[in-house]
Amino acid sequence: MLWNTTLMSLREIRRNVMRSFLTILGIVIGVAAVITMVTIGGGATVQVTEQIASLGSNLLIVSPGKRLGPGQSSTAPPFKLNDAEAIARDVSSVAAVAPASSRFIMAIFGNQNWSTTVTGTDNQYFKVRNWSIKAGRQFSDSELRAGAAVCMVGETVRKKLFGGQEPLGGKIRLGKLSCEVIGLLEAKGQSTMGTDQDDLVVLPLRTFQRRVAGNQDIGIIQVSVKEGASTEKVQQEIGRLMRERRHLSPSEDDNFNVMDMKEITKMLTGSTRVLTALLGAVAAVSLLVGGIGIMNIMLVSVTERTREIGIRLAIGALEREVLMQFLVEAVVLSSFGGLIGIVLALTASVWLSGVLRVPFVFNTGIVVIGFLFSAAVGVIFGYFPALKAARLDPIEALRYE
Amino acid sequence: MKTSDPYQTIHQSKHPLIEFKGVTKVYGEGHAAVEALRGIDLRIDEGEFVAVMGPSGSGKSTWMNILGCLDTPTTGAYTFKGIEVGQLTRNQRALLRRHYQGFVFQGYNLLNRTSALENVELPLIYRRVPAGKRRAHALQALETVGLKGWESHTPGELSGGEQQRVAIARAIVTEPSVLLADEPTGNLDTARGREIMDLLIRLNRDQGITIIMVTHEPDMAAYAKRIVRFLDGLVVSDGQNGRTT
Numbered sequence: 001m002l003w004n005t006t007l008m009s010l011r012e013i014r015r016n017v018m019r020s021f022l023t024i025l026g027i028v029i030g031v032a033a034v035i036t037m038v039t040i041g042g043g044a045t046v047q048v049t050e051q052i053a054s055l056g057s058n059l060l061i062v063s064p065g066k067r068l069g070p071g072q073s074s075t076a077p078p079f080k081l082n083d084a085e086a087i088a089r090d091v092s093s094v095a096a097v098a099p100a101s102s103r104f105i106m107a108i109f110g111n112q113n114w115s116t117t118v119t120g121t122d123n124q125y126f127k128v129r130n131w132s133i134k135a136g137r138q139f140s141d142s143e144l145r146a147g148a149a150v151c152m153v154g155e156t157v158r159k160k161l162f163g164g165q166e167p168l169g170g171k172i173r174l175g176k177l178s179c180e181v182i183g184l185l186e187a188k189g190q191s192t193m194g195t196d197q198d199d200l201v202v203l204p205l206r207t208f209q210r211r212v213a214g215n216q217d218i219g220i221i222q223v224s225v226k227e228g229a230s231t232e233k234v235q236q237e238i239g240r241l242m243r244e245r246r247h248l249s250p251s252e253d254d255n256f257n258v259m260d261m262k263e264i265t266k267m268l269t270g271s272t273r274v275l276t277a278l279l280g281a282v283a284a285v286s287l288l289v290g291g292i293g294i295m296n297i298m299l300v301s302v303t304e305r306t307r308e309i310g311i312r313l314a315i316g317a318l319e320r321e322v323l324m325q326f327l328v329e330a331v332v333l334s335s336f337g338g339l340i341g342i343v344l345a346l347t348a349s350v351w352l353s354g355v356l357r358v359p360f361v362f363n364t365g366i367v368v369i370g371f372l373f374s375a376a377v378g379v380i381f382g383y384f385p386a387l388k389a390a391r392l393d394p395i396e397a398l399r400y401e
Numbered sequence: 402m403k404t405s406d407p408y409q410t411i412h413q414s415k416h417p418l419i420e421f422k423g424v425t426k427v428y429g430e431g432h433a434a435v436e437a438l439r440g441i442d443l444r445i446d447e448g449e450f451v452a453v454m455g456p457s458g459s460g461k462s463t464w465m466n467i468l469g470c471l472d473t474p475t476t477g478a479y480t481f482k483g484i485e486v487g488q489l490t491r492n493q494r495a496l497l498r499r500h501y502q503g504f505v506f507q508g509y510n511l512l513n514r515t516s517a518l519e520n521v522e523l524p525l526i527y528r529r530v531p532a533g534k535r536r537a538h539a540l541q542a543l544e545t546v547g548l549k550g551w552e553s554h555t556p557g558e559l560s561g562g563e564q565q566r567v568a569i570a571r572a573i574v575t576e577p578s579v580l581l582a583d584e585p586t587g588n589l590d591t592a593r594g595r596e597i598m599d600l601l602i603r604l605n606r607d608q609g610i611t612i613i614m615v616t617h618e619p620d621m622a623a624y625a626k627r628i629v630r631f632l633d634g635l636v637v638s639d640g641q642n643g644r645t646t
Binding site: 001004015307308310311312313314315316317318319320321394395398 | 466469471472491492495496497498499500502504506510511512513514523524526527528529571
């Protein structure tokens with residue numbers, strides 16, 4: 001019987017293709033919007049999480065000045081190398097400490113030049129940043145001690161300066177310094193903030209201080225916390241140590257900043273999730289509107305087909321059979337809307353993820369939920385018109401013109 | 402009362418097919434009340450061909466609605482095969498219609514844009530007859546009414562007389578105990594009307610289907626074996642018809 005009813009409703013839908021399509025348009029758009037939002041949002045969350053993970057887990061960044069960002073003050077005294085050494089020595093649960101200083105300089109190789117970030121640091125830097133070396137080697141102890149003219153380059157710098165040529169052994173010029181490329185870093189891609197992480201040249205810290213910067217300052221100290229240790233505790237310990245070393249009285253605020261990457265991860269993915277939920281909710285409202293559209297057309301349909309209902313009742317259809325017929329029709333309609341919406345959403349998601357450069361993460365859950373929801377909309381909004389049809393008086397209905 | 406299929410219980414019924422005892426029907430209340438039926442006593446047995454006549458407002462349509470279990474008496478009792486219809490729920494009455502009654506209307510009342518075959522199959526769908534059997538029965542019924550070869554035509558492609566034949570096929574496809582026809586020739590010209598009447602007579606004679614027909618045309622009533630006349634909600638005459646063919 002249900003099969004016959006379904007066939008009957010399919011025929012009824014086929015008879016009014018245009019109207020049926022317009023009826024379900026709301027559902028199509030609603031389902032498509034919800035699924036697209038959630039899929040793109042999910043992709044963005046995955047991307048943020050991956051990028052932050054690529055930055056190194058359990059990473060703490062210690063920088064002078066009160067805040068990160070454009071307002072970062074230069075009035076705070078910079079760190080020195082012994083600050084980093086003190087952290088490594090005095091703070092427990094520290095896996096690696098990498099002092100680093102950077103400057104934006106033009107790098108020249110042959111007739112190619114490229115302005116890039118030159119960072120002076122030591123081998124701990126790669127450990128802290130979870131960065132592996134693609135070719136060549138890292139700095140030797142003697143190079144670090146002596147401040148040798150050697151460097152490592154990121155993938156972007158290699159591409160811009162060397163093109164197809166072999167970078168290892170090549171000599172690039174950074175201002176007055178000419179240094180030999182001894183290593184090539186693994187490509188990392190864009191950072192969460194949208195900057196190219198591979199656009200850099202790494203020098204031994206001493207080389208950078210003596211021959212590029214001309215001072216003993218340290219820009220930031222990156223600290224990686226031992227696996228399983230409390231980042232928060234280490235953060236507090238570094239804070240106490242730095243206050244002591246910078247001779248801050250209890251009434252003074254910190255003139256440095258210890259940032260926890262886990263917090264940033266939470267903050268960024270959290271905001272992505274909230275945004276996704278919000279957009280999804282807005283899209284869900286359009287599903288509701290679509291449902292009202294279905295109810296509207298079903299009510300019109302019941303009125304139009306009053307005579308048909310009268311005939312069915314007269315030849316012995318039960319109330320619940322008439323109810324079923326219209327309910328099935330509404331559900332079939334809205335399910336069609338759901339299916340079309342899913343196809344549309346997947347197409348839109350693939351396209352959008354390409355445009356927004358977000359990974360396309362297929363979310364089976366939301367597709368299933370989207371479909372079930374559209375069917376449920378059919379049941380909910382189809383029930384009232386169907387009940388109206390079932391309750392008709394056959395005598396009146398047969399007389400209806 | 403639980404909705405149950407009365408088919409089992411009354412299959413072997415020895416009661417008269419149709420019996421009205423003091424049936425009245427009142428519409429509205431108080432001063433606005435209209436007495437459509439004022440006490441009908443009538444008995445119709447299996448195999449009869451009854452024509453019901455009377456001017457408009459005589460109560461014959463109201464009586465027909467009660468007969469067809471679409472409506473219930475205000476007082477009195479209408480029993481169909483020994484079952485008091487007034488005591489049944491709406492769904493039980495629907496089941497009674499489904500299994501024992503066939504309807505033919507003045508306006509044909511076929512489903513638009515639906516083929517003749519599918520129109521005839523409709524009552525069988527509600528009786529849960531499997532698709533193959535359904536088709537065979539429907540084709541058989543269409544052949545009986547002389548519409549072999551017209552199965553795929555929709556009502557819009559058929560003349561009035563042909564549409565009424567489809568409607569009759571739909572009414573008899575379930576092999577009902579009684580065929581209720583409400584002005585079946587009302588929308589047809591005389592020649593077409595006579596064809597329909599000949600068909601009804603054939604069904605009554607060859608297949609033993611009880612036929613009860615409401616009409617205001619004496620020509621058509623003349624085909625029946627028995628004529629019942631209504632006036633002002635009462636039966637004023639009831640007798641055998643001498644001119645049966």
